[in-house]
Amino acid sequence: MAMLAAVLAGPNDLKAQEVPTPSPGPGEVLVKVGADTICGTDVRILRGEKTSGVQLPVVLGHETAGHVAEVGPGVSGYEVGAPVAMAPVIPCRHCWQCRHDLENACVNMRIVGYAVDGGLAEYLLVPADAVEARCLFVAGADLPSEQLALAEPLACVVNGQRWSPVEMDSTVLIMGAGPIGLLHLQLALVSGARAVVVSEPTPARRERATRFGATVAVDPAGEDLAAVVDEVSRGVGIDSVIVAIGRPELVNQAVQAARIGGRVNLFAGFKGTGLAEVESNLLHYKQVRLTGSSNARRADYETALHLIETGRIDTASMITHRFPLSAVGEAIETVSGGEAVKVAVIP
Ligand SMILES: [Zn+2]
Numbered sequence: 001m002a003m004l005a006a007v008l009a010g011p012n013d014l015k016a017q018e019v020p021t022p023s024p025g026p027g028e029v030l031v032k033v034g035a036d037t038i039c040g041t042d043v044r045i046l047r048g049e050k051t052s053g054v055q056l057p058v059v060l061g062h063e064t065a066g067h068v069a070e071v072g073p074g075v076s077g078y079e080v081g082a083p084v085a086m087a088p089v090i091p092c093r094h095c096w097q098c099r100h101d102l103e104n105a106c107v108n109m110r111i112v113g114y115a116v117d118g119g120l121a122e123y124l125l126v127p128a129d130a131v132e133a134r135c136l137f138v139a140g141a142d143l144p145s146e147q148l149a150l151a152e153p154l155a156c157v158v159n160g161q162r163w164s165p166v167e168m169d170s171t172v173l174i175m176g177a178g179p180i181g182l183l184h185l186q187l188a189l190v191s192g193a194r195a196v197v198v199s200e201p202t203p204a205r206r207e208r209a210t211r212f213g214a215t216v217a218v219d220p221a222g223e224d225l226a227a228v229v230d231e232v233s234r235g236v237g238i239d240s241v242i243v244a245i246g247r248p249e250l251v252n253q254a255v256q257a258a259r260i261g262g263r264v265n266l267f268a269g270f271k272g273t274g275l276a277e278v279e280s281n282l283l284h285y286k287q288v289r290l291t292g293s294s295n296a297r298r299a300d301y302e303t304a305l306h307l308i309e310t311g312r313i314d315t316a317s318m319i320t321h322r323f324p325l326s327a328v329g330e331a332i333e334t335v336s337g338g339e340a341v342k343v344a345v346i347p
């Protein structure tokens with residue numbers, strides 16, 4: 001049996017090609033992929049800009065959901081046909097980080113779609129250690145796979161807001177209104193924020209942020225962000241600032257916008273070392289807590305899935321483009337073009 005899979009063999013060498021359909025051995029589960037959504041990281045892996053944790057050749061795709069197709073010997077808890085979604089970080093569960101609730105930063109992690117064949121294929125083979133760690137989640141509602149696939153980026157957002165919590169009646173500033181910014185916006189509203197300011201230079205993205213419930217969508221190039229922050233927070237400053245775009249010059253602006261005792265989360269990754277200039281005295285006098293976050297724990301993934309299943313986070317409206325697996329190249333082009341919110345590949 002053969003299946004179609006998007007195999008990355010080297011930088012910019014991605015082909016949808018026929019490969020043998022995997023068959024689940026002891027402890028493994030085979031998933032019929034319903035959808036895999038593409039994100040900026042896939043683009044960076046494809047171009048060879050992101051190499052850490054990547055082992056080629058590999059089937060790309062780490063935002064994956066579908067249905068259980070076949071269960072290997074010795075596996076319990078999964079029934080053929082059950083809707084499932086895959087948390088792509090496989091933690092070792094033994095290292096110091098894993099033992100101290102920091103498994104999203106596991107030093108031995110393997111990530112599906114980076115080092116383990118991922119979801120841009122007709123079938124995804126879930127390795128035994130991932131099955132044992134329950135990285136494959138059975139969804140509580142049989143929603144379209146493309147909606148469940150967004151549990152992955154949402155899980156990272158849930159993790160990010162643990163480090164820069166959004167409390168009831170708080171004020172939030174989100175810098176950047178790409179797909180990640182929109183998920184941060186929705187989650188902040190679910191958590192009870194009274195005002196969410198979104199700062200975004202692209203008009204179409206600002207408009208989208210407003211549709212998703214932003215209190216104000218500011219153009220940082222043409223408007224005075226500090227004045228808006230002042231007005232929305234009644235002169236107090238922002239409780240929780242999220243930097244959702246990897247531009248080092250935003251770090252100081254984020255600290256400036258934060259209130260005394262406020263928090264800033266550097267959610268986005270930065271190019272290179274991402275060296276940023278920060279007014280140290282702002283941190284000192286304002287007692288701002290500057291945090292970062294990357295990836296997600298299994299618990300965050302579970303929370304994300306619950307948020308989607310119960311309709312509290314709208315992922316359906318975020319899927320703007322769909323492609324078959326044979327057009328995976330075009331799908332990735334569309335992501336890098338920047339007009340799409342989320343692009344789904346439906347094998
Ligand atoms: Zn992603």
Ligand SMILES: [Zn+2]
Pocket residue numbers: 091092093094095096097098103106107108109
């Ligand atoms: Zn570990």
